[in-house]
Amino acid sequence: MSRRDFISKASLLAGSSYPAMMALGLLKAAPAEAFNLEGKGTGKHVIILGAGLAGMAAAYELKKLGYKCTILEARDRSGGRIWTVRNNTRETELDGVEQRAKFDEGMYFNAGAARIPHHHELSMHYCRELGVQLETYNNINEAGFIYNDGQGALANKRIRIREIHNDMRGYTSELLAKAVDQDALDKPMTVEDKEILIEYLRSEGELDPDKLYKGTPRRGYITPPGAGDAPGKLADPYELSEIIRSGLIGHSFYNIGDYIYEQQMTMLQPVGGMDMITKAFERKVGKDIQYKAEVREIRKTTEGARVVYADSTGKNKELEGDFCICTIPLPVLSTIKSDFSSAVLRAVDNVSYYEAGKIGLQFKRRFWEEDDHVYGGISRTNMDIHQIFYPSNGFLSKKGTLVGYYNFGDKAVKVGNLSHAEREKLALEQGSKIHPQYMKEFESSFSLAWHKIRYSQGAFATYTSESRERFYPALLQPDGPVYFAGEHTTYLTAWMAGAFESARRSVRDLHERVMHTQQVEVKHKG
């Protein structure tokens, strides 16, 4: 894998797509939080396809403007990829058997979106406007583990992230301080600048007076400091060569997830589950949603849009509207009959979606907290489970549900091809290498492969520079009466903010068109 490919993959794992973004020019600002459109859309009917966040937010804003909205939703629930799995949640994957969650009441995990970047203005805005209470999502935890399944003295055992972080800060600071000292840089620096830089490196790496890294309490203790004559006992740092040769700074363990803009602290989550957001929207637009309405055809007519859907009995029905906002994920839309333009159809068929899998594991006891002092955050491995996410809520309580894997791409495909029982077995076996308590404390699981989830068929759209250029533009224009929205119509792919931004974009464009038409009609009459 080339470096560029890796960064691209890493960005995808992080849920964004900035290499493509950077490759493109910088065109236009995203809409600001204020959204004060003028004029009324009274009398106009908009059919919205999908009661995910994009669809519900579009309906919510359109209704403020006086539009009539009908949301057709294939599932018996709203939210789409905003999905909190609780006791009795049921799901049947595309080629699977029905799975039913057997969690204790009050236990849950967020199977789709799970964290909100603090700078995603619209995500924060809608939580504020709709009264959804937020708490910190603890995405960074130095007490998490890394586990490299491979060769080397430090492989095949769990190591605290803080040990590697601080050893690497120490060694790289030491190496650079010496290079600066010896004028071994090809960039000229003044004596004063070098002095300041060296002092900074001393503090970064906690170097000794000879500018050497000899370990630090930052990496934790063998025996912690305490009362009386207990100053604490430090371990020696790992050798740099040992870290390198054990794969611990290899690409599986790059710190990208800690650094990228979308995953920097502060991150947030709704108190009580991500579906608090979908429930908040339901309170506003719930009565406009027709559930179990599976769209079969989308047609442009002389009057507007006509949508054929199968209702809960499987019977075909038709709905006509002045406009349509289609938020259906492209892999699903690709299976629906339509008379879209060829440019739109090519985009629908060719934009890639990423595979992702998750498993929620309920345990009798929060051993990761009680035994290992891990409160939230992530452990990272190069195994199929890829990562373990610990809950950022319910600290100190008795039971807990953690995400036993959240994997992508090849790993998600491989694990997703297993039965639910086999996925559970894999999650427990691999997770046990980090937490031997797994087997004893395990109670039940619920697993999913987003690329096999009906009505989603993918975790999120993933653009390359090429697909942004070739296919993306077709999705930004209305195809007759049909507007496209959803994370796939944004540069915020994989994030809820993408759904919200796209909803506003489609509402603004549609409303401007209606207002323009009204003006023309008024002139005509006048």
Add this chain to the structure above:
Amino acid sequence: MSRRDFISKASLLAGSSYPAMMALGLLKAAPAEAFNLEGKGTGKHVIILGAGLAGMAAAYELKKLGYKCTILEARDRSGGRIWTVRNNTRETELDGVEQRAKFDEGMYFNAGAARIPHHHELSMHYCRELGVQLETYNNINEAGFIYNDGQGALANKRIRIREIHNDMRGYTSELLAKAVDQDALDKPMTVEDKEILIEYLRSEGELDPDKLYKGTPRRGYITPPGAGDAPGKLADPYELSEIIRSGLIGHSFYNIGDYIYEQQMTMLQPVGGMDMITKAFERKVGKDIQYKAEVREIRKTTEGARVVYADSTGKNKELEGDFCICTIPLPVLSTIKSDFSSAVLRAVDNVSYYEAGKIGLQFKRRFWEEDDHVYGGISRTNMDIHQIFYPSNGFLSKKGTLVGYYNFGDKAVKVGNLSHAEREKLALEQGSKIHPQYMKEFESSFSLAWHKIRYSQGAFATYTSESRERFYPALLQPDGPVYFAGEHTTYLTAWMAGAFESARRSVRDLHERVMHTQQVEVKHKG
């Protein structure tokens, strides 16, 4: 200031004392969480001086063992330096006038201890055992600001921490990658190791194919990415020399607070205020506390300990017990008559305490969230206010209380010497440089200087290697019937865990003595 002095100061700011710790040998492990002492202390009376966490935890554990406890507390509240300021909280500093908090109901700030490291086992243990609910304390927030009052192109304006963090990661990775490439290191590395290290540095710094740092989305956007044709607009990185010459990697802005063990994520706080912990202990030992009991004399008698105290009317009273656990902070203890040994008295007189100041500011509107997307975390400056702490709770609500300064040493003395009105003015003026919204949104303040707070007279004990060697040991032995406890008798100075560890240590030592005496008595009788 020498580097060693600086690191020492920095450690103090961080609230720990590991240079001293490292200088000393590694003697004995801290007590583990399990605390199953055998035997009963029924019939023995222990006088505990101070209803802070050390005193209350000692009483709680002693009562489990059957001891009778009396806690003398000078204040009209428990908790000591665990103190949550709420509406109507009153305090008169040593040379001051009474101050009364005028906050809205439900608004508060933690004037003393505010955050719990996840690895402080006893802090977590007592919260678990006493049912204190915890939530994430968001100590690290890349969206916080740094503001250097000084010279340079980037001085005198607020800059997001993430910009400097990522620029510095970029430049240092670039410089080191080139040095490694050119074999400019004095440590020999194999070709394979160098390749892995360089790839790691590429990812750390997000270097371009030529291993140059040219900026990164990690540092944020001028215009964020959005829907449609809005890929986001990036700013250029700052120049390395510009960062250096603007003081932004000077010692005021070292990343120590992000890295040290005590402040690494995850940190936690009780839901509803730190005094939820003191209230939980009060439920267990509250009826054993005599409030407004100001200790005047501590005497060793042939039978045990005698304590003279002034009650709420100012009248002297005497209390006799078999033992005494004294948790009174040393600067206060220094003013109390006693017949302690000369070694103890020298320790009491000579162990330094650090000065610290805090101000809570209530604002009409959480502009730091609404306007600036700052949810928790810290802004850092070299001004007198030193740092601004944003609340990690109550996100998205209307009003908020932040900590307008939390300063130490010289800055705390300087600001502490001002009147409350002048402190408020200083906090608002300096804070306005980071948040111009301050003046418009401000409602009320409550300030304190811990070194001027009656019955504390200091924020926490600060040991040097020398004072650990000369004075500390005297505090670890009972002086006749009197045991010493409190953070100053630990290597966890400034942390609640110190209070808890010391409480257990004194209880264990005292109980072992009683058990030993009982055995001797049994033998004698038998």
